Amino acid sequence: MHVVVLIKQVLDPEIPARAFRVDRLLQVPNVDRAPYVMSVFDGNALEVALKLREAKGGDVKITAVSLGPKGAEEMLRKALALTADAAVLINAEANSMDSMGKAKLLAAAIRTLDAVDLILAGRQAADWEAGQVGVMVAEELGLPCVPFVSRINPDGGSLKLRRELDDGYQTIRLPGPAVLTITNDETNVLRSAKVKDVMMAARKPLTTLSPADLGFSGEAAADPAIETLDLTVPEPRKRAEMIEGENLQAGARALARRLLELGAL
Amino acid sequence: MTNVLVAALVGNGAVSGAVLDLLGGAADLAAQTGGQVTVAALGPGAARCASALISHGADLVLTCEEDALATHPGEAGALALVAASQATGATVILFPADTSGRDWAPRLAYRLGAGLVTDVTGWAEADGRLVWSRLVFGGKAEAKMASRRPVTIATVKPGAAKARRPDPERTGEARDLGLTITPDPAWPQVLETAVEQSSGPKLEEAKVIVSGGRGLGGPENFRYLAQLGAVLGAAVGASRAAVDEGWVPATWQIGQTGKAVAPDLYIAVGISGASQHLVGCSRSKVIVAINTDPDAPIFEHARLGLVGDYKEVLPTLTEALKEMLQK
Numbered sequence: 393m394h395v396v397v398l399i400k401q402v403l404d405p406e407i408p409a410r411a412f413r414v415d416r417l418l419q420v421p422n423v424d425r426a427p428y429v430m431s432v433f434d435g436n437a438l439e440v441a442l443k444l445r446e447a448k449g450g451d452v453k454i455t456a457v458s459l460g461p462k463g464a465e466e467m468l469r470k471a472l473a474l475t476a477d478a479a480v481l482i483n484a485e486a487n488s489m490d491s492m493g494k495a496k497l498l499a500a501a502i503r504t505l506d507a508v509d510l511i512l513a514g515r516q517a518a519d520w521e522a523g524q525v526g527v528m529v530a531e532e533l534g535l536p537c538v539p540f541v542s543r544i545n546p547d548g549g550s551l552k553l554r555r556e557l558d559d560g561y562q563t564i565r566l567p568g569p570a571v572l573t574i575t576n577d578e579t580n581v582l583r584s585a586k587v588k589d590v591m592m593a594a595r596k597p598l599t600t601l602s603p604a605d606l607g608f609s610g611e612a613a614a615d616p617a618i619e620t621l622d623l624t625v626p627e628p629r630k631r632a633e634m635i636e637g638e639n640l641q642a643g644a645r646a647l648a649r650r651l652l653e654l655g656a657l
Numbered sequence: 658m659t660n661v662l663v664a665a666l667v668g669n670g671a672v673s674g675a676v677l678d679l680l681g682g683a684a685d686l687a688a689q690t691g692g693q694v695t696v697a698a699l700g701p702g703a704a705r706c707a708s709a710l711i712s713h714g715a716d717l718v719l720t721c722e723e724d725a726l727a728t729h730p731g732e733a734g735a736l737a738l739v740a741a742s743q744a745t746g747a748t749v750i751l752f753p754a755d756t757s758g759r760d761w762a763p764r765l766a767y768r769l770g771a772g773l774v775t776d777v778t779g780w781a782e783a784d785g786r787l788v789w790s791r792l793v794f795g796g797k798a799e800a801k802m803a804s805r806r807p808v809t810i811a812t813v814k815p816g817a818a819k820a821r822r823p824d825p826e827r828t829g830e831a832r833d834l835g836l837t838i839t840p841d842p843a844w845p846q847v848l849e850t851a852v853e854q855s856s857g858p859k860l861e862e863a864k865v866i867v868s869g870g871r872g873l874g875g876p877e878n879f880r881y882l883a884q885l886g887a888v889l890g891a892a893v894g895a896s897r898a899a900v901d902e903g904w905v906p907a908t909w910q911i912g913q914t915g916k917a918v919a920p921d922l923y924i925a926v927g928i929s930g931a932s933q934h935l936v937g938c939s940r941s942k943v944i945v946a947i948n949t950d951p952d953a954p955i956f957e958h959a960r961l962g963l964v965g966d967y968k969e970v971l972p973t974l975t976e977a978l979k980e981m982l983q984k
Contacts, residue, residue, distance in 0.1 A: 405795045409932050409954060412797040421794060433914075492767065518933075520793050520800075521913065522775050527763035536732055538845045539760045542907065553845070556907050558755050558916070559859075560852040564845050575914065578903025615805070617772035621788060622801040632946060632962035640965040644973035647945070647963050652981055654960070656922040656943040657865070657889065 393452045395441045396502055398513040398526065399434040399471060401464040403427075405518040412625060419623040420487065421519075430467045433514025435582035436542075437574035438471060441512055442583070444544050444551075453477050455508075457501055459486050459494055465598060472593035473585035479598045480505070482606065490616035495528035500606040502533065510551075511571040515540055523573075530571035538564055542577040659692040662747035663715075664738055664765075666730065666757040667698045670705030674862075675753045675815055677713050682818025683751055684714030689782070695719060697741035697834075699734055700726045707831035712823040718831040719744060725838040730757065732844045735764040740834050742769060747808070749787065754812040762812045772804030775812045796913055796936030815861065815917050816940050853908050855892070860911065863892035865922045868911060868938070869904075870896035872927020872948060872967070876904035881971040882926060888979045894918065896934045912937035926967045930955025947971070 404427040415422040430438075438456070445452035456471035458464045459482040468479035482501050486494055502508055511530075516523030523539075530537035542561075543554040553564040556575050566572075574580065585593075603609070635650060637643035651657055661683040665676040680696060687694045695717040696710045703720040710718050719741045725733035738761055742750060750765065752758030754776050766773035774789040778799075781788050786803050789811055793800045840846070860866060867882045867889070879893065886893050894916070895909040911918055913933040923941035927948060928934060935958050938944065946959035947967050956962045963970060 403794070405933065406931075407797075409797050410957075412794065412932075414798055419800075421798070491763070491773065495767075515914065516775075518795060521791075521795075522773075523759055524763040524766070524773055524775060527760065528767050531764055531767035536844050537760075537764070538731060540756055552848075556756070557850070557852075559908055560850065561907075562847050562851070563849040565848055566845050568843050570845060575907070576897065576901055577907050578901055581901050617766075617770075617804065617806050618774060618802050619805055620800050620802050623793070623798055625798050629957055632944075632956045632959035634956070635961055635963045640963075640969040641973045643963050643965060644970045645977045647961060647970075648974055648977035648981055650961060651922070651943075651945070651978070654943060656945075657978070657982065 393448065393509045394455065394506055395444065395452055396455050396457055396505065396508050396511045397434070397438050397441050397471070397476065398498060398511065398529070399438065399456050399458050399467065400431045400517045401428050401458065401460050401467045402431045402517055402519040404429045405432060410628065414623050414625055416623060419620045428463060428467070430470060431514055431517045431519070433516060433518070433574060433576065436576050436580040437512040437514050438474060438476070439580040439582045440544055440574050442475065443580070444546070447546050455480065455505060457498060458482070459484060459497055461485065465600070468598055469593050470585065472596045472598065473590040474583065475589055478596060481598065481600045482603065483600050484603050488616065490618050491522055491524035491528055492617060494525050495532050497603060497606060497608060498525065499529050499532035500608070501601060502529070504606070509569050511535070513571065513573050515573045515575045526571055526573040533571070536570045537572070538566070538570060539573040540575045541572040542575055543579055544572070659687055659690040659749055660695070660745055660747045661687045661692060662695045662697060662742060662745050662750045664697045664741065664750060664752050664758070664761065665699070666734070667700040667703040667706050670702035672706045672709055673753070674820070675755065677820035678815065678818050679751055679753055679813055680710065680714050681820040682813070684821060686749065693717065695741070695745045695747060697738060699737050704831065704833070709823070711829035711831065712825050712827050714821045716829045717745070718829065719834050720831065721834045721836050723836065723838040725840045728847050729840045729844045730847065731760050731764070733838045733840065734761050735768065736838055737834060737836055738765045739768050740836050744834065750808065750810045752810070752812045754814045758812045762810050766810045769808050770806060771808035771810045772806040773810045774802050774804065776814055777811050777817060778814050779817045780811070792913070792936050795931065795933035797932045816919055853906060857886060858890065858892045860892045860894050860909070860916050860918050863918070863920050865889045865891035866894050866918055866920045867891045867924045867926065868894040868896065868928060869899055869926045870928030871898035871902065872929070873899065873904070879905060881967060885924070885971055885975045888975055888982070896928045925955055925959065926971065928955055929953045930958060
């Protein structure tokens, strides 16, 4: 079985709000010494793929595919260290592309790979939070799609999925190839890499492709469906009114009184 | 003239408050330009919602009650939505930003070649274009976006629009799309749907929410929150960290990718206040933070703060509020 995991490198979402600035002219974040990391839900997707391989007794090949700058190779090496078998970087400036453009490039790269049975992607990236590309890759490849999957279990020749709903969950039978977008739960928090696997990762194949290699000539970015008109950071707020007391019990009683004074109950 | 289509999954003839709110926003948008509002109500039992939808502002209700919408919701829904879009010629198509809307909107945008803006928190008209607001980078920034295609699709967060008061005299048309959907054997099939039952109010509807994070230290400690919640008639929620630890179900998650809530009172216990969490609770009227770390970002967003161990604070707070509320 061959599983492709789509992963994106993003500005570290753990950067505190008070350190977050944007360049309004370029409409991009402007953060000093910004660390870049694997987007969180993409990490959940990679973990789901690793768990599926374990459940199937190892007979699963995992290829990590990313679209982004040269620097995203570092993240792909991390995916290899987490025991993905191969990695592909489509090296392109993706910021100016719309979701459809990104989906077309990713789908074109997936078509160059050996027969793919399953494509996993995080439900949305931790930068622009659009949640569109995974579903559009399915459309572009003509595959069914199940968004918001948290777990995959082998079930005879097919797979059973757990899909999270707003007020519960569904059990879904997956008869064949599909794109799944992955959401977090306690079973798919991304593991850490083992030291020996980090060393092995350097020897695994990491292919870099350009859009031209995939038959694209820049049109993906030329006519985006959506344009960003402005990007701003909200004004910092006033600090909370801090409730104090001789001890925590007194503080708790003072808090109760203040809540009633404010008419919050 | 802007014709607006609102698309919604309808279960057993019941329309959610989120859909009625969205319909209110759609009706205002269409009214400004003399356009029509259509609701595509999808799912077994959808026809029974027609009168409620018309009284809340729909001019036309297009229904599709095929079983495939329940058993194969993503693939079947996309087919029904393409048909509904073509039937109405809508140039603005709105979905609630829930699991169905977030599933269907990108499929429809792809098939129609439309511009898609997801998780919008509001919109306004400027220079003859619709400008959509949305939170990005985990809620640390706000983007204004506009579509460059003739058809624009948006998924809309709760709170962006408000339902109209129902007018039982209002007239409109309701008809079936006349679509037969036969599931393809390659489509994913729903075997079972489990809806979580909770004794208290739903998070989306609760007046008071008590919410816990990683600072609670373990699942058993949510009982402190439940005890306070019982006194206040509150729902209990959680941060993503508590969900990732496996302490509470994913349906309790509040934040950018969980639920967006708007209670009168939100009590955050052991939650540090990551931006992606604050996005989900920022519409609360009063936020109270209880945390051992005086530098936790949650205190920058709360109205009231108390630094201390929740295990000492909550039992006293629960008792004090119980006494005061009885008086």
